[in-house]
Amino acid sequence: xxxxxxxxxxxxxxxxxxxxxxxxxxxxxxxxxxxxxxxxxxxxxxxxxxxxxxxxxxxxxxxxxxxxxxxxxxxxxxxxxxxxxxxxxxxxxxxxxxxxxxxxxxxxxxxxxxxxxxxxxxxxxxxxxxxxx
Amino acid sequence: xxxxxxxxxxxxxxxxxxxxxxxxxxxxxxxxxxxxxxxxxxxxxxxxxxxxxxxxxxxxxxxxxxxxxxxxxxxxxxxxxxxxxxxxxxxxxxxxxxxxxxxxxxxxxxxxxxxxxxxxxxxxxxxxxxxxxxxxxxxxxxxxxxxxxxxx
Numbered sequence: 001x002x003x004x005x006x007x008x009x010x011x012x013x014x015x016x017x018x019x020x021x022x023x024x025x026x027x028x029x030x031x032x033x034x035x036x037x038x039x040x041x042x043x044x045x046x047x048x049x050x051x052x053x054x055x056x057x058x059x060x061x062x063x064x065x066x067x068x069x070x071x072x073x074x075x076x077x078x079x080x081x082x083x084x085x086x087x088x089x090x091x092x093x094x095x096x097x098x099x100x101x102x103x104x105x106x107x108x109x110x111x112x113x114x115x116x117x118x119x120x121x122x123x124x125x126x127x128x129x130x131x132x133x
Numbered sequence: 134x135x136x137x138x139x140x141x142x143x144x145x146x147x148x149x150x151x152x153x154x155x156x157x158x159x160x161x162x163x164x165x166x167x168x169x170x171x172x173x174x175x176x177x178x179x180x181x182x183x184x185x186x187x188x189x190x191x192x193x194x195x196x197x198x199x200x201x202x203x204x205x206x207x208x209x210x211x212x213x214x215x216x217x218x219x220x221x222x223x224x225x226x227x228x229x230x231x232x233x234x235x236x237x238x239x240x241x242x243x244x245x246x247x248x249x250x251x252x253x254x255x256x257x258x259x260x261x262x263x264x265x266x267x268x269x270x271x272x273x274x275x276x277x278x279x280x281x282x283x284x285x
Contacts, residue, residue: 031235033222044222046236048197048263072264075191076184080248083180084195111197111263112220 002094027090030066030113038125041099043115048072049086052108057115059101064093066113098123178241179215179265183248187277190247190269197263198238204260206267208253213267216242249275 033044047055049070056067070086095101100120107114179196194215203218221238222231250272258267 033234033236034232035222035226035230035234036232037226037230041232044198044236046197046263048195051262071262072193074182074184074193075266075268076189077186078184080183080185080190082182082184084182086195110199110201110260 002096003092027088028086029091030068030089032091040119041117043093043113043117045089045091045113045115046111047089047108047113048111050089050108050111050113055106055108055113057104057106057113059095059104062095062101064095064104064115064117066091066115068113177243179243181215181243181245183245185249185271188271190249190251190271192245192247192265192267192269194243194265194267195263196241196260196265198236199260199263199265201260203240204265206256206258206265208251208256208269211247211250213245213247213269214242215245215265215267216240251275 030045030047032046035042045066047068047070049072050068051071054069054071056065058065058067066089068089070088072086074082095117098119099117103118105116107116179194181195182191182193184191184193192213196215196217196219198221199217199219205214205216207214207216218240219238221236222234247269251269252272255270256267258265260266
């Protein structure tokens, strides 16, 4: 799938950041694996700290948008050592014509998002019978 | 007329090199905090945050996609060791079938030295949404004590 960044529906992320969240919030690009099998494309994305209600996946005009908000603050009052910060995630992809955009399904488990993007029937490999006369 | 000044040339070169390093983000010890989350890296994994209050030390590890049955958390004196296996993409997928492979999978081990003595019998751990939360109660003698001041 081609990587493409277009403004999300409702304005660019920078604009909605100022309205909704503190100015310090940044969006991280989650690392993804995308692989293909006969029936579908499968996308796996690491989204640590994101609860189910913090995840928003939408498809608009062949652009798949993955947006997520992590819900994490360290439990202790005093920070001793900090190696990571989690705020928001954002990534977009341009979907090819072979994806059936209405049948995309998503699963979020242990901080990993699995998106299954089924191919339209015409794009699936078909066995062609050879008649021997 | 401008004479060629060797010191000026060296200084300009030094500044160019510094600029290259700045762009790479070579700041030793600086937290990554950048726009790209590490999917593959040579540094310690998982990344941890340590925080505390009077009674507990909290260790949070960013570890999405870990197989919970492989997670192993051990405490010896004041060293906490976290090990496990992160599930990458399924192994039966052929390499040619990948459009992108940015995540990494595999076994990991990380040892974290805690700043205070803790009570190893009461350590609790929870793995939710890809973050491992470990709560370690401080040993009694490590808790801060109020000392009352007698005014003569």
